[in-house]
């Protein structure tokens with residue numbers, strides 16, 4: 322049953338008018354775990370700003386949601402400074418070591434199996450989170466690194482109660498918490514997986530955080546800890562032998578640098594979005610989809626559109642397929658390979674792509690387009706291989722009393738990353754390099770730039786899409802999601818829910834999502850039982866099946882069984898400056914609001 326929502330002219334008003342969880346002028350923290358939300362709120366209550374709170378949240382998440390992000394990984398922190406109205410990104414994406422080579426995941430032309438490659442040291446990228454958080458703090462924070470580490474140190478030393486999400490991820494770990502003794506010792510003490518309600522203390526991690534608090538980020542990138550990282554990533558799965566050993570050296574760690582980037586800015590129905598530029602595909606792909614969909618009146622039920630209607634879902638699927646076809650060929654780290662950003666977002670190019678969308682039938686599998694006429698850096702494309710992507714990572718959003726905003730997505734890539742815990746230091750190493758193409762796709766004759774092929778120092782293509790929404794030049798909402806390539810679609814779903822369907826942030830987060838991450842177009846969608854909104858109806862699914870859409874199950878059946886993403890968002894009401902937060906029940910989402918030095922938390926799970 323479609324949602325009943327107010328008509329279009331009231332949409333902007335409605336987005337700001339309904340406070341579902343928390344309203345405050347003093348700051349809001351929306352995170353996927355209440356203990357991490359509390360860590361951020363503590364910084365705000367102690368006079369810190371959104372950047373300080375983000376640092377504290379990230380470190381606390383390493384303790385309470387260690388399977389999703391941490392200092393062994395990287396991420397993208399989108400920062401908006403209220404005073405100067407500037408928005409930029411601290412890119413702490415992991416980088417390939419200097420000895421990385423294009424064919425390292427396919428040594429004899431055949432791609433390694435993902436489960437083997439991703440649990441071997443070869444997959445470990447040079448971690449960026451510590452340098453990224455420290456850079457943000459030194460430039461724009463008020464607090465010291467040590468202050469922001471304090472809540473995480475307490476959580477790791479005193480422990481916390483394992484929630485059902487962590488417990489489930491330990492049980493359904495694909496072996497990752499069992500492969501290496503240091504990881505098993507933390508999450509499967511005595512060989513028994515931690516269960517919901519168990520108390521987890523992490524003394525090694527607490528010591529690592531104390532070291533960083535005392536000595537600063539160089540303690541991570543040089544010296545004993547750096548040596549332990551290099552040694553740990555030399556582990557390989559026996560099936561791969563020496564080919565699976567990591568190639569990172571002490572020099573790679575010493576030379577790791579974050580990048581401060583301009584956001585990618587685009588427009589949709591009078592709203593402005595600031596999102597992630599390459600090396601993430603998040604911003605470009607979301608903006609491409611919006612550019613394609615702007616041609617359809619998605620909010621207008623009188624024309625057969627409106628939230629959850631077959632017509633709306635059909636054009637969403639087609640836009641996803643077209644944008645993912647382009648993403649597969651054109652997007653990678655454009656510090657290493659030119660990405661035709663201009664062409665991919667040019668209205669005339671998008672018009673040629675949108676013309677492929679027919680409202681009465683599903684298009685054949687689309688190839689990547691050719692943005693060359695609109696962008697001098699492009700050539701003739703050849704699609705890259707499709708490979709497995711991770712459903713994990715984490716996102717949080719923060720606004721402080723001054724109106725500074727942070728929208729931060731971070732990751733160790735797959736759930737549990739590489740599964741390798743640095744011995745004696747208690748944190749997991751990422752497997753981010755498996756976000757590169759396993760088989761090199763560069764082909765000069767065919768004009769394929771190999772945008773996401775492995776190269777020394779290069780960053781693997783990401784899907785992370787922390788997003789900031791503006792109205793009349795002012796930030797009004799920030800959000801993002803975990804979920805590998807589905808991140809892009811979660812952000813798209815929420816954006817359409819806010820702008821076309823007039824939902825509040827909480828409704829936009831709760832609504833069932835739809836996702837397609839490949840041009841071939843197998844769709845996945847969410848059931849409604851867990852969420853506040855009604856599910857996509859069987860009649861709607863049948864209409865989509867009739868159009869030829871795959872992945873939705875049997876005719877006449879409820880075929881939506883996925884859980885897609887976990888969006889944490891904040892809203893700033895331009896009329897009175899009130900801050901609201903909205904959390905996602907797909908994880909233990911929590912919103913903590915600050916009001917005159919007191920904090921209160923609402924969780925949704």
Ligand code: GLY
Pocket residue numbers: 711714732733734735753756782783784785805806808
């Ligand atoms: N590894 C998940 C991402 O970067 O999108």
